[in-house]
Amino acid sequence: MSGEAPFTIEQFYRFVSEKKLMGAKCNECGKILLPPRPICPKCLSRNLSWVQLKNRGKLLTYTIIHVAPERFQSMAPYALGIIELEEGVRLLGVIQGVRHEDLRVGMSLEVDFDTNVPASPAWPPWPRYFFKLRRE
């Protein structure tokens, strides 16, 4: 079923609401597209499939945001990082539950999901993923 879903941002976040981290995989060259998109940027193929990514990665870099945008102000200061997933693709997100002084480049993190989206008429209706310490 998921193989037929459109390769859109909207669909990516629909999967997030099902607590699944999904990327598109190019069936021609094997590249994983994250964000998903309708055309493989490497070989231009449109022969794609949705694949579920393992939620595991390593922290490549991080910051602590003190001056936050409006919708994040209640969380500030918060940690933000870029992780590289085991599949080799990268993702930016908030890091939760790690003391800021314990953050280290290279530490193991996992992706989790906050699917508790308050009902609101405002666009977009997307849930969020976030990163947390990996439990071995």
Place this chain on the structure above:
Amino acid sequence: MRGKPLAAVVSAGLSKFGRRDGFSGRELFAEAALEAFERCPNLDPKRDIDALIIGNMSESFEHQCHLAPIMSDWAGLLPAPSIRVEAACASSGAAIRYGLFAILTGLYDVVMVGGFEKMTHRTTAEATEYLAMASDFPFEQWNGATFPGLFALMATAHMHRYGTTEEQMALVAVKNHHNGTLNPKAHMQREVTIEQVLSSRVIAKPLKLFDCSLISDGASCAILTRPEIARKYTDTPIYIVGSGHGTDAIGLYERDSLTSLDATKRAAKEAYEMAGLGPDDIDVAEVHDCFTIAEIIAYEDLGFCKPGEGGKFIESGASTLNGELPVNTSGGLKAKGHPVGATGVAQLYEIYLQLTGQAGGRQVDGCEVGLTHNLGGSGATCIIHIYRR
């Protein structure tokens, strides 16, 4: 095409940068245009200027789209055709490039390029929100990224990989604030010390308030002509001899490197090759110091020093006014200010002053070759130009 003059710059103008209460973008642009006209009495703007290409980032600040006809009108250029180009903070760098292309087609002899942004009437929260629109909405803005945050991610990676320090970043602010004190049009005209930078409040660790450029109001313009007719208008033209444009993925996380910007490296390669020049030939440069780490990374990507040695480069004093390669003699985005859409042409304005010996107390003696480096967003766009006397 190697080393050949592609277009001449026969005049340039810049509004005072800073908090310009009571003025709108169009009035600031008129102020910049007027300076360019006054510098070039042989030019009749209405008769001679064939077109206007204007850079501006965001219609949100003044609730105004369809900006190009307004700027053309307020500069007295109607009915010259005009168009706005947008590439986030590289919008007017892009205006230079497309002005150059317009000249190179042979369709136009004289083109005005420029840029403006009116920002300070908005709250910091509003300005931050509008600026953040230059990053990716679904994967960066939606997940808590800010612009200082994205450059802070690069700073952490650079510190981790190369041992770059917060003190080295602070030196960029100290240098550019010093240069700003010598520029009467700069937003900030006040020295800062390393200690002040290091003890200023954290915006996005490791970047502090004094690592960040300013939210400013301002406008800039320059008049480009075919090289062959430049001397009709002025005895002291400068020439654009190289132009480069790099484009990369919008998301920082999507790019191969977190410590270097491919868009800068590609734009630099194109511009250097076109000019038949290399980094060693540059006498003076204006680089995009939206955050102090950005200037350090620019040194490396432009080939002013080796990868990873940008911190040592600022420490060596090489980029100070009296150094071997003065960088951001205007005060840069850090002290001169960063009305985003105006920045690319404001960099050209500084190089124009330097190469024509009009830079006053910050004049670099005997400079012949200048470079401008203008970034859009977190580095998805980079526009570079090289100029000769």
